[in-house]
Amino acid sequence: MAKGRSKTGASFDDLVTGFRHGQFAPLYFFYGEEGWFMDALQALAVEHALAPHERDFNLDVVFGPEASAPAVLAQCAQFPMMAERRLVIVRGFEKLDDNRQFQAYAEAPNPNAVVVLLCNAKPNVSAHPYRALKEKAVWSNFEAVKPAALPGWVEKRFRARRVETEAGAAAVLAEMSGPDLRALQTEVDKLVTYVGERQRVTRDDVLRAAGHSAEQNPFELQDALGRGDLPKALAIADALLEKAGNRASEAIRIVALLAAHLTKLWKLTGCLAAGVPQSEWTRQTGIPPFFLRDYVPPAKRYGDRGVRRALEAMLAADLELKGGSHRDERLVLALALRRAVAP
Numbered sequence: 001m002a003k004g005r006s007k008t009g010a011s012f013d014d015l016v017t018g019f020r021h022g023q024f025a026p027l028y029f030f031y032g033e034e035g036w037f038m039d040a041l042q043a044l045a046v047e048h049a050l051a052p053h054e055r056d057f058n059l060d061v062v063f064g065p066e067a068s069a070p071a072v073l074a075q076c077a078q079f080p081m082m083a084e085r086r087l088v089i090v091r092g093f094e095k096l097d098d099n100r101q102f103q104a105y106a107e108a109p110n111p112n113a114v115v116v117l118l119c120n121a122k123p124n125v126s127a128h129p130y131r132a133l134k135e136k137a138v139w140s141n142f143e144a145v146k147p148a149a150l151p152g153w154v155e156k157r158f159r160a161r162r163v164e165t166e167a168g169a170a171a172v173l174a175e176m177s178g179p180d181l182r183a184l185q186t187e188v189d190k191l192v193t194y195v196g197e198r199q200r201v202t203r204d205d206v207l208r209a210a211g212h213s214a215e216q217n218p219f220e221l222q223d224a225l226g227r228g229d230l231p232k233a234l235a236i237a238d239a240l241l242e243k244a245g246n247r248a249s250e251a252i253r254i255v256a257l258l259a260a261h262l263t264k265l266w267k268l269t270g271c272l273a274a275g276v277p278q279s280e281w282t283r284q285t286g287i288p289p290f291f292l293r294d295y296v297p298p299a300k301r302y303g304d305r306g307v308r309r310a311l312e313a314m315l316a317a318d319l320e321l322k323g324g325s326h327r328d329e330r331l332v333l334a335l336a337l338r339r340a341v342a343p
Contacts, residue, residue: 009140012037019044024085026109029133031094031119032142036181038118042089049114054083064092069101076105076115086113093117102129106136145181147264147286150174153181157188158201166202171290173206176218178260211243218254222261225310226298228341237333251329252321255336259314262340266307268299310340 018024019041030038050058060075072090080086093099102117106129109115122141123130133139145153154170173191177184187209191201194209207217216239224233237254244250267285270276282289302310317336321329 007141008143009134010138012041012140012142015041015138015140016044019048022048024049024114025138026111026113026115027106027133027137028114028116029119029130029137029139030116030142031122031125031130032140033121033144034142034181035120036185037140037142039182042091042116042118045087045089045114045116049085049087050083054080055087057081058083058086059089060087061089061091062096064090064094064096064099067096069096069098072096073101073105076113077110079112086110087116088113089116089118091118092120094119094121094123100129103132106132109136145179147174147179148282148288150179150184151288151290154184154188157185158192161188161192162199163192163195164200166200168290169201169203169206171288172203172219174288175291176206176210176257178256212240216240218257221254222258223294225258225261225337225340226265226294226301228301230338230341233337233341234334237337238330241330241333248321248329251333252318254333255314255317255321258340259311259318262307262311262314265295265299265302266304266311268295269302269304269307272296272299273304309342313337313339 024045028041030041032038046055046059058080062072062075067090072088075086076088078086090096105115117133117137125131125134151170151174154174155165158165158170173187174184177187191205191209195201195205204214207214207219210217212218216236218240221233221236221240224230224236240254241247241250264285264287268281268287271281271284276284278292281287281292285295287295299307313336317332320327320332325332
C-alpha cells in the first residue's frame with residue numbers, strides 16, 4: 001500500500017468535492033457493503049461530468065449481468081461526441097461476463113472518458129481485474145456505517161440541505177429508521193419538506209412526521225419496557241397498532257425495533273459486568289452517546305438473563321408474525337411484552 005493511502009481508499013467527502021468541481025479521473029473502482037455511497041457518487045458523476053445536452057450521446061449506464069466485457073470496453077474506448085468527455089458507469093461490475101479483460105484497460109484507460117465501475121459487495125481484490133483496478137484506478141471500499149455513527153451521518157445529510165438539527169433529533173431518526181442509508185436518506189428528505197422554511201428539525205418533528213405523538217411512540221414503548229411498566233407498554237403498543245394502516249406490518253416493525261433495542265441493551269449488560277470503561281460503551285454496543293444514559297437503568301434492572309429472555313420473546317414474536325402462526329398480531333405483541341417484562 002502506498003504511503004499515506006487509506007485502507008478504504010479515497011474518502012467519500014473528497015470524491016464528492018472533486019466531482020462537484022468537475023475534477024474527474026479516467027477510471028474509478030468502487031465496492032463495498034453500503035450501496036448508498038455509490039448511488040450518490042453515480043448521481044454526482046452524471047450531474048457534473050456532462051451537461052444535460054451532452055448525455056444522449058456520451059452517457060452509458062451498463063448493468064453487469066446484462067452485458068459482456070468486450071461490448072463495455074468498446075463503449076469505454078469511444079471518443080466523446082461534441083463534449084469534453086464520455087461517462088460510462090458499470091453497475092454490478094462483479095457480474096460482468098469476463099470482466100478480467102479490464103485488467104488491461106486499467107493499465108491504459110481512455111483519457112477522454114470517465115469510467116466508473118461499481119461492485120455490490122467486496123470482490124477478491126487480490127485477483128485480477130480487481131487487483132489491477134486498486135493499483136491503477138481511484139478506488140474506495142464503502143463499508144457499512146456502524147450504528148453509533150449513524151446520527152452523525154444523518155446530521156451531515158441535514159447540513160447538506162442547510163437544515164439544522166436539535167440535539168438528539170438525528171439520533172432519534174437513526175434509531176427509528178435503522179441502518180439502511182437509503183431509507184434514512186428518504187426520511188431526511190421527508191423531514192426537510194416537513195419543517196419547510198423553519199429549516200430546523202426537532203425530536204418532536206421526527207416523531208410527528210412518522211405519525212407518532214410525544215406520548216405514544218416507539219421510544220416511549222422502549223422506555224416502558226425498560227422500566228418493566230407492562231400496562232403502559234401494552235397501551236402504547238395498542239395505540240401504535242390502532243393508528244397503523246397495516247397492523248401486521250406495524251407489529252413486525254415494532255418487534256424489530258424492540259429487538260434491536262434489546263440487542264444493544266444486552267451488549268451493555270456485558271460491558272457493565274466486565275467493567276468496561278464508559279468511554280468504550282458506544283463503540284462496543286452501537287448505542288449513540290445521546291442515548292447511553294437511557295440504557296443504563298434498564299440494563300441494571302434486567303441483567304444479562306433478563307435481557308436474553310426479553311430478546312427471545314421478541315424473536316419468537318417475529319417468527320409468529322411472519323407466518324409462524326395465525327394468532328392476532330395484537331395478541332402476539334401483548335404476549336411478547338408480558339414475557340419480556342416477567343420477573
